[in-house]
Amino acid sequence: MNSKLMQRREFLRTMMAAGIGSAGMLGTLGTIGRAQAAASLDQGGDDFRALVTVFLFGGSDSFNMIVPMDASYADYARVRGNLAVPQGQLLPLAGTSFGLHPNLVGTSQLAAQNRVAVGLNVGAMVEPTTRADFLADRVELPPQLFAHDHQQVHWQTANPTSLAREGWLGRAVDLMETAYADQTLPFNISMLGSNTLQIGPRSVGYAADPEGPAGLDILGEEQGQGPGRVHDQMLARSYDHPLMAEHVNIRRRSLDIFSRYAQAFDPVPQLQTAFSPGELAQQLLGVARFIAVRQQLGIRRQAFFVGMGGFDTHSAQATNLPGLLSAVDGALKSFYDATVELGVAEKVTTVTLSEFGRTLSSNGDGTDHGWGGHQLAVGGAVQGGTYGRAPARVIEGPDDAGEGRLIPTTSLEEFLTPAVRWFGVPEGDLDTVFPNLRNFDRRNLGYLG
């Protein structure tokens, strides 16, 4: 719209990045640490697996993403009223009695290849919960149901009452340390900054841009000399103040990991597969790049955290949800295609997470915070289909906690355990990853064999 402003921005970018060698400030890589990047590493390609978690922040309205096509469509249409997706517009979800929102074109194509599993009405619970249990208040419930922050924490920790803010993915990779002792770079990588999911008892993961790890400009090309010397001296000191000490710990660790990745990302790996410029698509492109460099760095297991916000569709849902679903669909499809391009389609599994589903009932032009919701698992190793029991879509029906906040019929532990097992956590450690798993019957829904 206003190209002058665009030019001004570009100029500032140029000005601010010029004159400082190749170490630009905008997430590109400097030359630090090239020497340390290992020159010869074992080829880990034979035994590689990546687990990708896609968090849809705000509570995604998955009930308009995956819609019954059979006789229960009438229940759905009645309860959703002005928000219902017309039956004729639904795309096929091959091999199931469900259809997909018309914007999930790529997902429908992947489903036709048997690559999409749907976990039905998945949610946060402590133990199995029925409507009668809920109304009589006779089972333990997750604290602060329906509050974004607490439910986001629950989905990431699967252990919300513990004081230790450890995520299930952090616990999972820490349990694999011994079996993969040769891998010294972090298993966990985030394209979305800080999160709880990837914090383990010992590991904390690493956060990067889609362009790859970022280095410090001040270290420049004169390592150990020049301006970087003062920086290094200050980082080498010990600090009594706990916040200073922690800041220094984070910086030292971050610089060390950066230096070991630097060479592999210089230049940034290129893919043929096209990704849209959207936030989630670019994050998944970043994931594909990290997968692309795995062999030269001797990496055999990678777990990723990506995500996008905007799903808290209290208003204008009919206007906003289709675009959100298109963004997810396009990103998942591009990413699957990229794993095919990289020859690792069967070694990469992607699962969606979201803090809650939404009310089946409408607040006029949107939906409010719900509880259970459908989730996807996508990948070359996935056996397509629906898993778990479909809920009754009836207000005051057997699965309703009120206003169409559906009591989950599949616990998040049941949905995620197959992915964690497939990733490499030994059977005996699954209950450590998911402390409440023992409260539920199904340890293997079967979508990953």
Added chain:
Amino acid sequence: MKHWLAGIALGAAMAAEAQPALFVDGFEGADPRNPRMGAAALLHRATFGPTMAEIDRVVELGPEAWIDEQQSLPISWTRRGFDVLRERNRVECLEEDPTDPECDEGFLLQEDRHSVWFQTVLTAEDQLRHRMAFALSQILVVSQRDSILADLAEPLAAYYDMLLAHSFGNFRDLLEDVTKSPVMGTYLSHVGNRKAVPELNIRPDENYAREVMQLFTIGLNQLDRDGTALRDPAGLPIPTYGQAEVKAMARVLTGWTFGDFDCDDFEFAEEGGDYILPMAPCEEYHDTDPKTIINGIELPANQTADADLDLALDALFNHPNVGPFIGRRLIQRLVTSNPSPAYIERVAAVFADNGAGVRGDLGAVAKAILLDPEAQAGTDGRVSFGKLREPLLRLTNLWRTFDGRAETGEYYLDGQPEIQGQAVLASPSVFNFFLPDYRPAGLSGAGLFAPEFQLASDDLLTANLNVIDITARFLVAGSGWIEEERESEEDFDEFFPRLVLIHPTAELALGADTDALLDRLDLLLLTGTMSPELRTALAGRLAALEEIDDPSYRLGETLSHIFMSPEYLIQR
């Protein structure tokens, strides 16, 4: 613009005359913390960056009188700068395409809003008011990252100015204006919220109803006066409300639409209306059945939307949680991440009664936070005292303390808010840029919170250090590097006037007197706490740089080292 530049020049001249030495006659020995150091510490908490002139002012008046003076200064509105920008955008737009109808009235972009905000907070005299407004903007959150608000820069600025108007006012008034703000009504979707239509299976929107309780007033659990969670006999926290109260509150909030709407248009709120006028009620869409809200408070049947809202906001405002809940958040924004329960209790007591029997006096709360003995004692009181500086406040510190400005007087930054992870009214969600209870993994053993560390992930940590490094080290007026760029960049003359450069006149005037320079920077940036290690390293580096004939670069690099040092980054 001339006037503004003249003001800056005057400030710089005053700063140059100010005594660089740390010790002022008559004070040494009286207080182990030199009053100039104490003044600098206060200014890091209460302004967007200390200046020598302001340090002198605090020493002259004393902290309490300085706060009183700050609270009495006229308000520097951010929106005053908009007419000029709108006209400029109109002209530039027409230059691009004389037939573009969108150029007609001029328009404002979010980067214009950010530019004006920087301009205002860097130069305004009423610094404390703006620090409070910035803190409130991180509690009563709206954000440009909303798909509708993304295009509404001026209403967002109006929202910030509304926070500014209430920064030393009463929390009850603030809460009402926030609730009736069409920007908030859009962000948390209570504009156009209607009573239930059972035959269509439609019921009131719960969005604002929930968040006004969870995030803006009382929080999820009942608190003691000192902010610690009350527990039931089983040791569990006691919720302040449940789903029933959320539903009742959603019904309270029915019947509100844009201030310029006829009620006939109520159902078309999605098309948008006036985003600056307060929202107005439409009684036919208001739920008039009786309601039971928090603490079992009953709202009678057949009340107007306004009357219901009044009672409901009174109930929230008078809930005992508000003082400790809001008090802790404000302490975290201004002073320290881990206030003691006693500190929170003292601030909450002032919230409950300002000494004249008034509840919710934010001016009194701000004063209590800044003058509290725990704030004065700093790390002498609690080892963990302090907070990681917010990325945006590092930049304002650099620019305010060292006179950062472009020739045009504008502040356009590339990639906000993505690169820094922070820009005013641009958080990812209503949960702000960071949570009050966030802690990085390494601090969980110590039981400490450090909200700002949520923006210290590997990627943002690095980006933020690079931003401050380059801004301090290279973008210095008169540096040789700028001259090189002038010669090599074709478009330099066109764009140079828009580059924000610092003008550290007083510091450059110290020439090769390294001791005097480091004393001065120690006071301004580290409140006199510079470690011997940092001082030695900086002195050594300055000596090594003597062979480079570029005093501006030498100084810029020194600033960069300080701004990247752990002892600066953790404000104490």
